[in-house]
Amino acid sequence: MTRWKGRESLESLRATVARIERGAAPPSGVLPVGVAAIDAALEEGGLRVGALHEIAGPAADGFAAVLAGRLAARGGGTVLWCTAGQGRGALHPPGLAMLGLAPARLLLVRCRNRVDLLAAAEEGLRTAGLAAVVMETARPPDMAAARRLQLAAEAGGATGVLLCPGADRRRGANAPGAMAPDSGVDRHRPALPGRPRTIPLGGRVGERAAAGSTKVEHTPDFLPPSPAVSRWHADHAPGGGGVRWRLALLRCRGGGSGQWKVDWDEKTHRLAMVPTAGD
């Protein structure tokens, strides 16, 4: 019986376990978000490529377009955008172009239902050479389905972005006392059966969120489990005149979390931190 001693042994053991868990996953790269503070919070210095990421909140599709655009520009390749239903209005590629996602890279799939959407997304994630797969779902897939997607992303090398614009993952967002101003966008979404949480009404949580603090407002037990490597909440932020988001990194494999206010520059196609002084 070998006695494992020291840090190196532990590291190598971890690596072995990871390999056993996921087969020999090819070493895949990392996509820097482009904001130093955010990249510093992510353990690997950016979002892992060839993995599943989850973005919730009202500005989820905008942030997803930015990430997909960066992925496509980085390695070349197509972005598969899977939709089912058009309650929030149809995607408008010229608008996505403003967010850095070139329309020529887009491949749109209009799915009949959620099952088709997950199947299409899995096909896309398994396709080597695809830049990203964006999935628009009203509610996040269950653990088994999400795990499938994560494995598909690891096998194929495409990056999966799971959009749940309706889900508010922040603490207290669904507490009875939290009188969040409704986004209006999600208000008409019917409550889904078999789910104890009401369908969240996206939007700000009082004034706490607006304080611009980098303190994270969630506790891990509140987040429903998901195999996504990183989980975000993206909301709009007032002021600035342009595209301004409040991004919250809720959870990230390997630790790291935080909340930032960023501006999107439509001309240079860059994210930048909003200066704290101007907050």
Add this chain to the structure above:
Amino acid sequence: MRKRIVSLWFPRLATDRILRERGPELGERPLAAVVESGNRILLSGVTLAAEQEGLSPGMTLADARAVAAQLATVPADPRADAALLSRLARWAGRYTPIVARDGADGLFLDVGGCAHLFGGEAAMLADMTDRLDRLGFAVSAALADTPGAAWALARHGRHGGIAPPGGTARALEKLPVGALRLDREIAAGLAHLGLRRIGDLYGLPRGTLAARFGQETVLRLDRALGHAEEPLEAARVSGPLRTRISFAEPVAARSDIDAALAWLLDELCGRLEGLGRGARRLELACHRVDGTAQMLAIGTARPLRDAAALARLFRDRLEGVDPGFGIEAMILTAPVSELLSPAQETLGARRDTQESASALIDRLGNRFGFGRVRRVAMVDSHLPDRAWRPVSPVEMLETVDAPPLPAMPLRPARLFARPEPVAAEAGREDGPPAAFRWRGRRHAVCAAEGPERIAAEWWRDDPAWHDGARDYWRVEDEAGRRYWLCRAGRPPQWRLHGLFG
């Protein structure tokens, strides 16, 4: 290789076709295929029974009726006859790869080097006529060194026959000059001079013959005797792209079906490669022991002949196959194929991403329908609802080198198909509203940018733009969400057209 040419002549092709289609008992009575020519009806083909009554092609129907009152007639169909001749040419591929069509009712086969496979020339010729006879065709076959000589022997020789190698001149000398494939007038002219047989022409000075009856006559003679080359235009025989596998025992297990499909795809892809083509559509028929067949079809976004990729496209469809008591045969057909240059198979790394995208399109399209998979084509229009259109990914595979987009005014990431009316609270005159109510919620306008005036395209009649030009504002509510509001019509109405990301 010394050329040896078989000429097959089907003197009753048109009526043989009709008898094959409608049953041979029809041939017991005289039957003729008829064709309208001007205001007369002519016989174009007659059956053996009609021939025995004294009828022949070219007679008018009225004359024929006078000879044989009980003559039955069927309209001639030269196109069907030609199709039948093509099928016969394919059939003749069992003897030699070089088969040429000869007019409307004959075939040439170059059997040089093939005859010994069938037990010699006489045996091969007998085999041919036997088989064609059993298939219901009247045929006259002859074998000679040249197509001209074989043609002459088949049509004018006594029961066809074989001219031994080098014996062409001897075999032809007794035949009438018409057997040289000469114009009727020239043949008549020769006969008028007493030159009735081909042998009569052998000793004549060629110069005078050419001067008197034209170069063509000399050429035909030279070709028949082998002094001049007559190349055969071998029809490229490419049967339908089809492979078939039959099982000794019916199979039902999915793994067996998969293995059989893999074998079929390998075969078919090999043939496609030989032709330099790729399949755009494949059909698989699974024939069950109870006599029914199950059909599956897949399509591809671009020509494809990669067996593994095609197998993946079939994978989902095969789930729907119910083998019942077992499948006894599977037939794979490629009804639609396109040219696919071999160069496309050597891929650079850059090409790879495109290739993978089109493979993905194939899989998605076959699973969910090609109509649901779309690429985006930008349209040069300033109307937001016409700024792009979805196009089939089949039309637009190249994506890598898209030109950079021209600078555009800001557009929302999501657009409603038709702008949704909002209840606006009046703000400044000609300015954005102070607040608006959309989908039951009030949004106070904290910031606004605009207006951007977008006018309808007057050269198009677009009902959505009948209320004239619109003034668009980008407004931000108290939560920082950005909306695309527009005002149009008289009195002005506010509507919400899109949401910014």
